[in-house]
Amino acid sequence: xxxxxxxxxxxxxxxxxxxxxxxxxxxxxxxxxxxxxxxxxxxxxxxxxxxxxxxxxxxxxxxxxxxxxxxxxxxxxxxxxxxxxxxxxxxxxxxxxxxxxxxxxxxxxxxxxxxxxxxxxxxxxxxxxxxxxxxxxxxxxxxxxxxxxxxxxxxxxxxxxxxxxxxxxxxxxxxxxxxxxxxxxxxxxxxxxxxxxxxxxxxxxxxxxxxxxxxxxxxxxxxxxxxxxxxxxxxxxxxxxxxxxxxxxxxxxxxxxxxxxxxxxxxxxxxxxxxxxxxxxxxxxxxxxxxxxxxxxxxxxxxxxxxxxxxxxxxxxxxxxxxxxxxxxxxxxxxxxxxxxxxxxxxxxxxxxxxxxxxxxxxxxxxxxxxxxxxxxxxxxxxxxxxxxxxxxxxxxxxxxxxxxxxxxxxxxxxxxxxxxxxxxxxxxxxxxxxxxxxxxxxxxxxxxxxxxxxxxxxxxxxxxxxxxxxxxxxxxx
Amino acid sequence: xxxxxxxxxxxxxxxxxxxxxxxxxxxxxxxxxxxxxxxxxxxxxxxxxxxxxxxxxxxxxxxxxxxxxxxxxxxxxxxxxxxxxxxxxxxxxxxxxxxxxxxxxxxxxxxxxxxxxxxxxxxxxxxxxxxxxxxxxxxxxxxxxxxxxxxxxxxxxxxxxxxxxxxxxxxxxxxxxxxxxxxxxxxxxxxxxxxxxxxxxxxxxx
Numbered sequence: 004x005x006x007x008x009x010x011x012x013x014x015x016x017x018x019x020x021x022x023x024x025x026x027x028x029x030x031x032x033x034x035x036x037x038x039x040x041x042x043x044x045x046x047x048x049x050x051x052x053x054x055x056x057x058x059x060x061x062x063x064x065x066x067x068x069x070x071x072x073x074x075x076x077x078x079x080x081x082x083x084x085x086x087x088x089x090x091x092x093x094x095x096x097x098x099x100x101x102x103x104x105x106x107x108x109x110x111x112x113x114x115x116x117x118x119x120x121x122x123x124x125x126x127x128x129x130x131x132x133x134x135x136x137x138x139x140x141x142x143x144x145x146x147x148x149x150x151x152x153x154x155x156x157x158x159x160x161x162x163x164x165x166x167x168x169x170x171x172x173x174x175x176x177x178x179x180x181x182x183x184x185x186x187x188x189x190x191x192x193x194x195x196x197x198x199x200x201x202x203x204x205x206x207x208x209x210x211x212x213x214x215x216x217x218x219x220x221x222x223x224x225x226x227x228x229x230x231x232x233x234x235x236x237x238x239x240x241x242x243x244x245x246x247x248x249x250x251x252x253x254x255x256x257x258x259x260x261x262x263x264x265x266x267x268x269x270x271x272x273x274x275x276x277x278x279x280x281x282x283x284x285x286x287x288x289x290x291x292x293x294x295x296x297x298x299x300x301x302x303x304x305x306x307x308x309x310x311x312x313x314x315x316x317x318x319x320x321x322x323x324x325x326x327x328x329x330x331x332x333x334x335x336x337x338x339x340x341x342x343x344x345x346x347x348x349x350x351x352x353x354x355x356x357x358x359x360x361x362x363x364x365x366x367x368x369x370x371x372x373x374x375x376x377x378x379x380x381x382x383x384x385x386x387x388x389x390x391x392x393x394x395x396x397x398x399x400x401x402x403x404x405x406x407x408x409x410x411x412x413x414x415x416x417x418x419x420x421x422x423x424x425x426x427x428x429x430x431x432x433x434x435x436x437x438x439x440x441x442x443x444x445x446x447x448x449x450x451x452x453x454x455x456x457x458x459x460x461x462x463x464x465x466x467x468x469x470x471x472x473x474x475x476x477x478x479x480x481x
Numbered sequence: 482x483x484x485x486x487x488x489x490x491x492x493x494x495x496x497x498x499x500x501x502x503x504x505x506x507x508x509x510x511x512x513x514x515x516x517x518x519x520x521x522x523x524x525x526x527x528x529x530x531x532x533x534x535x536x537x538x539x540x541x542x543x544x545x546x547x548x549x550x551x552x553x554x555x556x557x558x559x560x561x562x563x564x565x566x567x568x569x570x571x572x573x574x575x576x577x578x579x580x581x582x583x584x585x586x587x588x589x590x591x592x593x594x595x596x597x598x599x600x601x602x603x604x605x606x607x608x609x610x611x612x613x614x615x616x617x618x619x620x621x622x623x624x625x626x627x628x629x630x631x632x633x634x635x636x637x638x639x640x641x642x643x644x645x646x647x648x649x650x651x652x653x654x655x656x657x658x659x660x661x662x663x664x665x666x667x668x669x670x671x672x673x674x675x676x677x678x679x680x681x682x683x684x685x686x687x
Contacts, residue, residue, distance in 0.1 A: 018668050018675045021661075025649025027668055029675045039568065041519035050662070056676070067517055081517040088519045124679075132567040132591055148569035148595030149521075150660070158665040160672055164647060196504065197561040200590060230564065232590045296504050320503065417513050436508040436565060443512070443531035 005271025008237055009168045009203045012143045012268055016126045018160055028163040031125040033155045034111045035062030035098070037089035038417070039130025043152035044092040052157040054096045059159060061120060063101035064089045065110045067417045070380050070407040074103035078419045096156075109383020109409040112136040112349040116220065117385050119249025123238035123265040128155055133349045133433065135226040138235035139219035140242055141268065143203070145233040166232060167201055167277035170270075172208035175284040180468035182359070183218035184351060184431070184451035186210065187225035188290035188300050193282065196298040199231030202277070205270060206236050210284040216245040217353045224350045228297040228433055237269040291336045291464060292435045292449040294324045299435075301336060303454065303466045309333035327437065328446050329425070337464050339448065342426040344377040344459035345440075346404070346452050348414040351431035352382025354389050356452040361398045363453060363471045371403030372462030378420060379404040380412040402460070416441020429458035488657030490600055493582045494627040495554030497618035497637075500529075500544050505558065506565035507592060511574050513566075524570055525577035545578070549622035557615050558585035563592025563603070572596045582628045584635055584644065586611050597650050600659045604628065606635060610642035630655050 018027040033056075040062065047054070054060055067082035068074050077083035086103065093100035101107040101114050108114070112133055115121050123141035127134060130152045137144035151161045171190060191198075204226045206219075214222065219236045226234025236242075243262055246252045253261045288302035301307065307325060310318050310332040325332065330339075346352075346360060357379065363369075371377040379399045381387035387409050390396050396406045413420040414432035421441020422428055428440055428447050435447040448464060457467035460474065515527040529545050536543040544550050556575065562585045563571060571592060575583075576599045583596065583603045593603040606614070617624055617637055626637040628644065630651055635644050646654075653659040 015679060016675065018671050021664060022649035022652040024647060025653070027665055027672075029672060029679065031676075031679055038516050042521050042569075045520060052662070055672070059676075066513075079517065085517050085519055130567060130569075132565065134567075146567035146591050148567055148572070148591065148598055150569060150595065150598035154662050154665055157662055158668070158672060159676065160665050160668065162649075162653075162661050162665070164649060197564065197587065200561070200587060230561070230590070296506075415513050417516060434506075434508070434565065436506045438512050438531045439508050441514065443535065 004275060005273035007168045007205060007270040007274045007276060008141055008235060008268050009143060009166065009205065012124055012126065013165060021162060024164055025162050026165070027160050028126060029160050030128045030155055031059065032120055032127050033060045033159070034115055034127065034129035034134070035060065035152070036066060036111050036129070036131055037064040037085045038066045039149050040092065040152055041085065041088045042149045043156055044096070046153045047156055054098065054156050056159045057097050060098045060156065061101070061115065062089065062093055062098060063108045063111050063114055064103055065108065066411045066415055068103055068108060068410040069418050070410045070412045070420060072408060074108060074408055082418060106384050109385065110349045110352060110411055112224065113352060113382030113386060116140070117249070117383060119246055119252035122246065122252065123242060124268045128161065132227045133224050135231070135233045136220050136224040136349055138223040138226065138233050139216060140246070141235055141238035141265065143233055143235065146227065166203040168205055169199070169202045169278040169280060170205045170207055170276045172279065172281045173206070173210035173284050174208050174281060175210065177210055177284045177287060180453070181287050181289060182451040182453065183214055183221040185287055185290045187222050188292070188297065188449065189287045190282065191225065191229045191298045192290065192300045194229055194280065196228060196296045197230040199226065199229040202231050204229060204231040204234040205276070206234060211236055212239065215355060216241060217355045220353065221350055225433060238265045289451060289454055289467060291454065293328060293330060293336050295327060295435055295437050297433070297435060297449060299324065300449070303337055303464070306333050306335045329427070336448070337466060339427065339464040341375060341429045341448070341458050341463060343413070343422060343428040344371070344375055344455050345380070345413040345428055345430040345432060346378065346455055347380030347382060347412055348432035349382060349411070350433040351452045352380060352386065354386050356431065357381070357390055357395050357399070360452050360456040361395045363456060364402045365398050367474065369402055369460050369474055371459045375459050375462055377404040377459040378407060378413055380407045381409045383409045404459070413440055415439065429455045429464060431455045488600065488660060490602070490654040490657070490659070491631055492627060492629045493555065494625055495581060496550070496552060496622065496624065497555045497557050497614070497626050498544050498550040498553035498580070499557045499615040499618045501559060501615065503560040504564055505562050507563055507568050507571040507589070508565055510563065510571040511568060516568060516570055521570065521573040521577070524574040528574045528578050552579070554579050554581040555626040555628065556580045556583040557611065557618055558583060559611060560586040562588050564589035567591045567595070569595045569598070572599050572601060576601045584611065584614065584628065597653060597659050600654070602628070602630065602646060602650070602654055604644040604646045606642050606644050613640055
């Protein structure tokens, strides 16, 4: 009987079964950030442990780093202390630090893949839930808590239960103007934000086969928002083409051997799954969220729920959400006035995300609406440098975006980039939770980067497909 | 947070705290702006900070400000509690404010694992059981609840319901090995042997 990639990779990494169903699992690489690691280092020191495999441990500072220009220009002394502690810990334990002071920083889930650290067949852990991103390469990658960060530092292993596997096959093709972000939000909409509880999600099918690596990263990044601890795509030529020649990728004969091995870990044709879901690519529209959970979403042309059509139990909870978001019952999402537009995050802060936006803006004289603050925050310094080399920074700046330094920024509201009061943000990030973007009453509407750009210019949520074909006719705020 | 002597957790008794609602994410349990510290000490001051402030503004009482629940240690919640971010600050803050067990319909996966790491089990009960327990807690807040990890039950007054917890996690708690660093270290060289086999360039067969 065939096995899925998840089973093969999990089994390879088992050191031993500790209690029934609980395995001591080895991690190939351990990624660190400044938020979830300081207490782990503190515990390591208290308990007198060393880092067992410093050469498998990499980190950067991304959550609380300023993106205003100078990464050491902290407004918040607590954030400054945290980043200082990170640098100190990384050097004290002799770990590889992508140091902001050296301009090597970025969001860890952007930095590790672009340096070739993320490879097929690996188990990758990090004290951050969006570690699922690395599954795009056919790795089993998942977020862990700080106690587990301590455990992995001390032992390069952690306790882990085996997940069930759900194969999600997306057939056909995506329509023009529909992106990986829309695909992910569609999957979450159909299966629910807790639908993936207890599962790893295997993304497959013609649509996924055609996705670029950066698009696959967007999709796997959002697996956690579907409730799945990890998501993955089987490695293929697209994976190898991306990975080849990156600085941490194997070279020469080692590369050839690695590819042979990576081909073997793909899910077998006759693999058995705990569940299989088939979705049609053609059914997917540009998606927008209207609520405070990523499954509270709708195609951009549709409306928020009509309270009268809900059961009594659903009605109260939904009314509360609509009140929070400022929507009337059954209201259209399109036309919602926005205050802030955010391009960036570990979901959509890569080169191709900004290229897609620039393709719609370049040479058209489009300007961000006067009442909108628009931020373009590259996912890493390398992304930022590439954008500058391609002149995309100028396209964004001329359109009225602030072109900022790399970091998590407005995705998690831990640096100075945060919403104020009840501001509404059109955001290419991953979570629309209450308070997520730094203001307890701030409102987040998740969408693809191109939809964010259209909303920034229109001043309101709009269907980017129509807006960019007739930018002067669509949108009311210009 | 670990205790020097005996880490075994077989049963936990205490009064309840009901926090109603599905999908209560870790950003609500502990808002991100409190993550900018380098220690978990004092984290309890920020439990549900924004929800509590919002409740005060609208003249309501958040359960963590409701004096009827003061001193409660058994948290009673609904579906998908603790979804979202992997921040261990959320379980740490709950544990440090005095919560010792969480009974709910379902939990965010990473959160539930992190809770084991701080010796605070998240156990599942069905929706009817939760409804009964929450009602009991709200109408008679002095009621004591007992979570028994040997019998796998939650009892309160005359009510008793079965609860579920992954067997491995249950054993960790009752054997006192929920803080697993020592257990992991005991594998010794088997760790390096496993890692050595993982290098794709030297692998012979899958």
